[in-house]
Every structure is written in C-alpha cells, then in structure tokens.
Amino acid sequence: MALLLAPLAxxxxxxxxxxxxxxxxxxxxxxxxxxERSEIEAVACAGLPAGEFATxxxxxxxxxxxxxxxxxxxxPALPRHVPIVRVGDPDGDAMMNEAALLHxxxxxxxxxxxxxxxxxxxxxxxxxLRPRERRVGVMGLGPIGLAxxxxxxxxxxxxxxxxxxxxxxxxxxxxxGADRLGPFLARSEIIVNLxxxxxxxDGILCRKSFAQMPKGASVINLGRGGHVVDADLITxxxxxxxxxxxxxxxxVEPLPKESALWRHPKITITPxxxxxxxxxxxxxxxxxxxxxxxxxxxxxxxxxxxxxx
Ligand code: NDP
Numbered sequence: 001m002a003l004l005l006a007p008l009a010x011x012x013x014x015x016x017x018x019x020x021x022x023x024x025x026x027x028x029x030x031x032x033x034x035x036e037r038s039e040i041e042a043v044a045c046a047g048l049p050a051g052e053f054a055t056x057x058x059x060x061x062x063x064x065x066x067x068x069x070x071x072x073x074x075x076p077a078l079p080r081h082v083p084i085v086r087v088g089d090p091d092g093d094a095m096m097n098e099a100a101l102l103h104x105x106x107x108x109x110x111x112x113x114x115x116x117x118x119x120x121x122x123x124x125x126x127x128x129l130r131p132r133e134r135r136v137g138v139m140g141l142g143p144i145g146l147a148x149x150x151x152x153x154x155x156x157x158x159x160x161x162x163x164x165x166x167x168x169x170x171x172x173x174x175x176x177g178a179d180r181l182g183p184f185l186a187r188s189e190i191i192v193n194l195x196x197x198x199x200x201x202d203g204i205l206c207r208k209s210f211a212q213m214p215k216g217a218s219v220i221n222l223g224r225g226g227h228v229v230d231a232d233l234i235t236x237x238x239x240x241x242x243x244x245x246x247x248x249x250x251x252v253e254p255l256p257k258e259s260a261l262w263r264h265p266k267i268t269i270t271p272x273x274x275x276x277x278x279x280x281x282x283x284x285x286x287x288x289x290x291x292x293x294x295x296x297x298x299x300x301x302x303x304x305x306x307x308x309x
Contacts, residue, residue, distance in 0.1 A: 092147020137188025198308030
C-alpha cells in the first residue's frame with residue numbers, strides 16, 4: 001500500500017526520516033513524485049490540485065493534515081466513497097488555547113479601546129472586571145474549540161459553548177442547535193469562533209448574529225474567514241453594536257491590501273498565525289490510520305460528509 005504525502009507548504013522536509021522510524025515498511029511517495037498512480041491507496045494532504053484525486057483508481061483513504069476539512073469536502077474529484085479522516089490531537093491544540101486566551105484577555109481588559117484612546121491622548125476610564133464577571137462564548141466544541149473553552153473556564157471566565165448536539169460539560173454551559181444560537185449569543189460578551197466551515201456555518205457571524213449579542217460585545221474569529229460577513233462586521237463596529245474584533249482568518253488569504261478590514265480602527269488583524277502546525281508530529285496518527293485501513297478496523301476522527309466536518 002503506497003501513501004502519497006503532499007506536505008504543507010512550510011513543512012516540506014524531515015518526512016521521510018520520520019515515516020522511516022514510525023513505519024519502515026511503508027511505500028511513501030512525496031508529492032510531486034507520485035510514481036504508478038494505481039498503487040496509491042492513501043493520500044495525506046491539505047488538498048490536491050483540481051482533478052488529481054480522480055486519478056488514483058485504488059484510493060481507500062484520505063488523511064486531512066489540517067483541522068478544517070472544507071477544502072477536501074469541496075473537491076469534486078474526491079470520490080464520495082473514500083473516507084476522510086483527521087489526524088489532529090483529539091485533546092485540542094495548546095497553541096490554539098493560548099491564542100484564544102490571549103485574545104479574550106485583550107478584549108476583556110479593554111486593550112483595543114485603550115489603544116484607540118492613546119492615539120487621542122485620552123485618559124479613558126472603563127470598568128475593570130474579574131474573569132468570572134465576563135461571559136465568554138465559544139462557538140464550536142470540537143477538539144480545538146472544547147480545549148480552548150476549557151482553558152478559558154480554567155482561567156476563571158464564565159464560559160458557554162455552542163455546538164450542534166447537547167452534552168454535559170463541567171464548568172461550561174452548553175447551548176446546542178440552531179434554536180439555541182440566539183440565547184447563546186445574547187449571553188456572550190466575547191465570542192470566540194472555532195466552528196468548522198460548513199454550509200450551515202458559512203456567514204454565521206452576520207448582522208443578525210451581531211444584533212443578538214450584548215451591545216459592545218467583541219468577536220474573535222479563529223475559525224475560517226467564511227464564517228464572518230465582513231461588511232456586516234464593519235457596520236456593527238461602526239454602529240457601536242460591537243466594540244472590537246480580532247480576525248486571524250479571512251475568505252481570501254493573504255488578505256488583499258485593498259480590504260477595508262485592514263484599516264478599520266476597531267479591528268485587529270493577525271495573519272492566520274493562531275498556531276504553528278508541527279506536521280511531523282502527525283506522523284504517528286497518520287500511520288495509525290493506515291494500519292486501520294489494512295486491518296479493516298474502524299477509523300477514528302472520521303469526517304462526517306453529511307454534517308460537513
Ligand atoms: P471541528 O470540526 O471538530 O468542530 C466541530 C464543532 O463545531 C463541534 O462541536 C460541532 O458540534 C460544532 N458544529 C459544527 N457545525 C455546527 C452547527 N451547524 N451548529 C452548531 N455547532 C456546530 O473543529 P476543531 O475544534 O478541530 O477546529 C475548529 C476549527 O478551527 C477548524 O475547523 C478550523 O476552521 C479552525 N482552525 C483554525 C486555525 C487557525 O490557525 N486560526 C488552526 C486550527 C483550526 P457537535 O460537537 O455537536 O458535533
């Protein structure tokens with residue numbers, strides 16, 4: 001069984017050695033050295049160029065190297081019968097926890113407003129709240145979202161999470177389903193978005209959602225650019241419905257120079273740098289997924305095509 005690996009752009013070296021020590025018998029092909037296409041039974045990648053997936057007649061498994069699967073799911077050349085698995089840490093990502101805490105603390109302690117006041121040499125007085133007095137809402141309780149929500153709750157914030165299905169979580173109030181989105185938004189002064197991008201969540205942070213949040217709320221988007229309707233965000237900030245926003249992800253990346261988001265005084269932009277993927281750390285889980293294909297065992301972290309994540 002041959003594995004075709006298409007490394008992430010910034011992580012192109014070290015793979016062969018890592019696979020050699022983890023699974024010496026594996027026939028590893030590294031893109032673009034594909035060899036005989038009929039021998040490729042598994043592909044590990046973030047995505048492949050248009051049409052490529054259709055050229056592997058014996059494909060049995062696709063392993064997504066990114067947390068988000070929207071690119072793979074949206075590829076018409078990827079046959080629907082081929083399962084897609086994710087290989088991220090099921091316990092979340094420490095750097096994403098750090099990013100969530102960093103940005104929540106910054107909004108919690110009013111730094112965006114103080115930076116604007118400083119530019120006007122204005123001594124601004126705003127309420128100073130303790131973490132438990134601040135209601136943070138985390139959208140998406142997948143591996144990354146749940147770990148981030150727990151980090152924020154452990155820090156002392158009053159945290160709620162929004163997901164599709166209900167569950168009980170110690171110290172985190174869970175709002176489940178589309179009909180609980182309104183109440184979830186209404187109690188959330190700082191929103192951290194960690195949803196996957198699906199047809200249901202595309203554009204979810206829009207005028208209607210912003211209007212449901214408390215006046216002066218903040219939005220932190222660490223999910224995908226498509227979750228936010230940029231024009232609605234700008235309007236909500238201009239109308240003071242929202243006080244500030246931090247955006248790490250964008251519909252088009254790098255964010256084009258002409259985007260109005262760059263110049264908005266209440267928006268902080270970070271260049272999709274919430275975490276660094278140490279892709280070589282994924283090798284043991286990639287090998288475990290390949291062993292499961294060989295033994296016919298059920299895969300873990302299978303992407304649910306109908307749910308879109
Ligand atoms: P998952 O795909 O596992 O998140 C799924 C979560 O979202 C689940 O809790 C699910 O609910 C919930 N969800 C999905 N659809 C809906 C819906 N329609 N309504 C309500 N809840 C919904 O993601 P991860 O936690 O692994 O990662 C989150 C996202 O973070 C990724 O998809 C990616 O876009 C982004 N990301 C960004 C990075 C960055 O650098 N900025 C880095 C890494 C990830 P349920 O639990 O009920 O199934």
